[in-house]
Amino acid sequence: MERTIDREQPHYFGAGPALLPADVLKEAALDLVNYSGDNLGIGEISHRDKRAVKVIDDTKANLSKLLDIPETHEVFFMQGGGTTGFSSIAYNLAANYATKNNGETPKLAYAVTGGWSQKANEEAKRLGFQTQVVVNTKDIKYTDIPPYSEWTPIEKGTAYLYVADNETVHGNEFKDIPTDYLPEGVELVADMSSNILSKKIDVSKYGLIMAGAQKNIGLAGLTIYIIKKSLLEQASDDQLVSWGIALPPIAFHYPTVVKNNSTYNTIPIFTCQILKLVTEKLIKEGGIEEIQKTNEKKAEILYGALEKYPNFYKLAVKEKARSNMNVVFTLHNAELEPEFIKQAEAQQLFGLKGHRSVGGMRASIYNAVTLETTEKLVDFVKQFAENNS
Amino acid sequence: MERTIDREQPHYFGAGPALLPADVLKEAALDLVNYSGDNLGIGEISHRDKRAVKVIDDTKANLSKLLDIPETHEVFFMQGGGTTGFSSIAYNLAANYATKNNGETPKLAYAVTGGWSQKANEEAKRLGFQTQVVVNTKDIKYTDIPPYSEWTPIEKGTAYLYVADNETVHGNEFKDIPTDYLPEGVELVADMSSNILSKKIDVSKYGLIMAGAQKNIGLAGLTIYIIKKSLLEQASDDQLVSWGIALPPIAFHYPTVVKNNSTYNTIPIFTCQILKLVTEKLIKEGGIEEIQKTNEKKAEILYGALEKYPNFYKLAVKEKARSNMNVVFTLHNAELEPEFIKQAEAQQLFGLKGHRSVGGMRASIYNAVTLETTEKLVDFVKQFAENNS
The missing domain is CATH 3.40.640.10 (Type I PLP-dependent aspartate aminotransferase-like (Major domain))
Structure with a gap:
């Protein structure tokens, strides 16, 4: 298959280096080869x-x-x-x-x-x-x-x-x-x-x-x-x-x-x-005010979903200190964690494994992670808890 | 005009950051957007x-x-x-x-x-x-x-x-x-x-x-x-x-x-x-041995052309210490130097201005600069001397 610089939107929650907007990457890819029309990148x-x-x-x-x-x-x-x-x-x-x-x-x-x-x-x-x-x-x-x-x-x-x-x-x-x-x-x-x-x-x-x-x-x-x-x-x-x-x-x-x-x-x-x-x-999409609103919404629905199943998910970080960027959580039944990762990946949700020093799961919902992608994860979080509680 | 990740071969002698092979840049551009088929760069x-x-x-x-x-x-x-x-x-x-x-x-x-x-x-x-x-x-x-x-x-x-x-x-x-x-x-x-x-x-x-x-x-x-x-x-x-x-x-x-x-x-x-x-x-193109041969050939023909007009071009660096990568030269008539750069650019030969601390001209003929590009510069070097001697 011929490779192109277009791609489908990935659902990726890696903590860094992390997801970037596809349109930015596409433009940067073109700039790498030919920046100002003189065949130089x-x-x-x-x-x-x-x-x-x-x-x-x-x-x-x-x-x-x-x-x-x-x-x-x-x-x-x-x-x-x-x-x-x-x-x-x-x-x-x-x-x-x-x-x-x-x-x-x-x-x-x-x-x-x-x-x-x-x-x-x-x-x-x-x-x-x-x-x-x-x-x-x-x-x-x-x-x-x-x-x-x-x-x-x-x-x-x-x-x-x-x-x-x-x-x-x-x-x-x-x-x-x-x-x-x-x-x-x-x-x-x-x-x-x-x-x-x-x-x-x-x-x-x-x-x-x-x-x-x-x-x-x-x-x-x-x-x-x-x-x-x-x-x-x-x-x-x-x-x-x-x-x-x-x-x-x-x-x-x-x-x-x-x-x-x-x-x-x-x-x-x-x-x-x-x-x-x-x-x-x-800037074009409304500046910090707009992205902050989206980021807060993303954090709200994801923490909300996790909190809905307090006997299933564990949020160690106190509510007032929780990060809006890196949502860290574990399962009360730690043995189910590999299954969580596996089933998430089957639904095209990637990069959810926690840092090796902490374990568990981490969903990094940086600027480039869309509300839609977060909603997909929210659905999975709920479904996995329902199926395994 | 729609931008693409293909480009014509530029004739560019900049000292660095410098020219890279177009096929490498093209592949890197694709890798930036989608590296292993999972829509992640x-x-x-x-x-x-x-x-x-x-x-x-x-x-x-x-x-x-x-x-x-x-x-x-x-x-x-x-x-x-x-x-x-x-x-x-x-x-x-x-x-x-x-x-x-x-x-x-x-x-x-x-x-x-x-x-x-x-x-x-x-x-x-x-x-x-x-x-x-x-x-x-x-x-x-x-x-x-x-x-x-x-x-x-x-x-x-x-x-x-x-x-x-x-x-x-x-x-x-x-x-x-x-x-x-x-x-x-x-x-x-x-x-x-x-x-x-x-x-x-x-x-x-x-x-x-x-x-x-x-x-x-x-x-x-x-x-x-x-x-x-x-x-x-x-x-x-x-x-x-x-x-x-x-x-x-x-x-x-x-x-x-x-x-x-x-x-x-x-x-x-x-x-x-x-x-x-x-x-x-x-490696694919024959390793260091091959690129060294090409680099030596490039340096030889470029220094050769400049030496052919000793009353016109000045090579300050002694022959035994000359760089095969950065060919530094001036004109005996320094007033002609801007014209040299201008006419070179008219022939699509770019990046020839010397470092600000040294002046004159510098042709960097790194690995990515082809023999063909060097030959184009050689032709220009001869022609400019003939026309202005």
Whole structure:
């Protein structure tokens, strides 16, 4: 059979790299071969070519529009994913803090609410930064986010509080911002790799937002940073070293990345083009408000179906902390779980197996997963419970 | 006009990101939308999915076959490009040296033969490593590679000698290996970002080969590392820190990357798929031997044409050091250069402008640039000289 760049809509709930809209992929496929009619693909031109620069600038403009990013903040891109973000954030914001505080080495505060924030804290510690864990829900298997009033107060001399706004593996998500909890001058840093562009956020409240593209909005290999411009200020390398502040690899040095419009370390421009197309489509379809409505509806009907059979399905994460992106659940009768996966696949519902560290099931209902696909899963969830209760 | 994934062969000499074979791009375009017939693209599945793992393993196997990589060496991939390689090499090989030498901090030797090796040396120094520049051809504008007998001897306690095997901007290339020059125990490290898979190499002679994919063989965003397995050994982080050895970000830590089959920091699997297809095609078409013959032929006829008009074209790089990949030249009458570019473009010959730091012209004749395209340029080079002499 001749292969084409058209496809039927898959029903896929993988956690990442994850589903992308078929029309975006189709256009990107054409762009890969012939971008502007001169028989060259978007991946074959210099990152300093004006067409490449326009892709970068358009993507930044789309993100600014969708997230209503204020003038106080700057958008830039880096290669990597969350793992590179963990180190680059600690290096750069510690350098900025020292620069503003006569060389004082800051402390870094971490909210450990799942596997990803735990790794972020580990990485900062590993690189020699002094971290304070202000909340750690490991003992309750990351099934809740306690109220801020129960968190340990942040110590003096802290540069930032780091949170993973959505924990992909454990399926919890922050529903508000620790405004009252945060001491004056401590910046809020959020990893939004698995929920960026899924809901409205107030960017002005964040010092830094970091988001790998490969879950909700793109391919692996590109990470979005949205930073408060004042956090870009850094003393010279020599000065930082004299203060005992570790330097990042130059490819991770935010001021250098921003000065070079994200091209210092050759940007994967094809990956950026996909992000451009995804953000264009979101704008065209009504912006964050519309996608948020759909996402909330999807989460509501799926959690609703699971809750309808409390003796059959188990939702470990407390309701107020549940993720709208990654719906994590198990069966009370764990022996039935392989059968659940098998029968789901027979109905063309794929990617439902939970993360290997957690087990059970996980339905990731990112932006590209349609309401229709979610409804199909809802029907199956009900039917499977009815048939096996 | 309806867009398709077929295209006419472009005549494009850009230095990177650069031309890729149209049949590879076409297949990759299809893979982006529907990889294995289940309506999911290769970029939408988990990097731990067995299909993704197979892409990684197949790409490694293809590279091993093409370059005849011995059992003593390991292939792995990282995000980034040369710029991330500069730091990751210094961090990891210094750690390995200290591990093998009771915590002794090594010196690192650099051959500065162009803009890229100069940047590599700068980055190692910036991160606090003690470097020795054993040769520096900046004064002669990187137009020659002096014989090893004229290089400064490498000091005791040195971990490696770093060379840029091909300097993309300045157009020079190593034609042999410093076998006699290298003291016992000092590893040879080569940046082959712009000539990997263009010619036969003896991998066993290298401690480490690093090559960004975006010039000769792929898209931006993936870097190939071929490392001697014994160089992967590293003491614990704590031990290294106690010796005063700087730790890299965990995403740059070679033992961790290798242990996780290059997926620790989510690998951009679509970019890897393109590399797989490019290497598959090279194998099918006769391997390195065949492509090397074609590349040598291309360089021969292009340099030959330029040399035929010594009063018109200027080849600054000495013959014995000329790159077979990046042919850098100027016109004696520099005022004619814009006209050269303009008339070339009128004949559908694109991407010939020299790097902004060097000026003049540069014809990059990477693997994907056909002999036919090179012949077209040769004809133009002759015709332009005849018409304007």
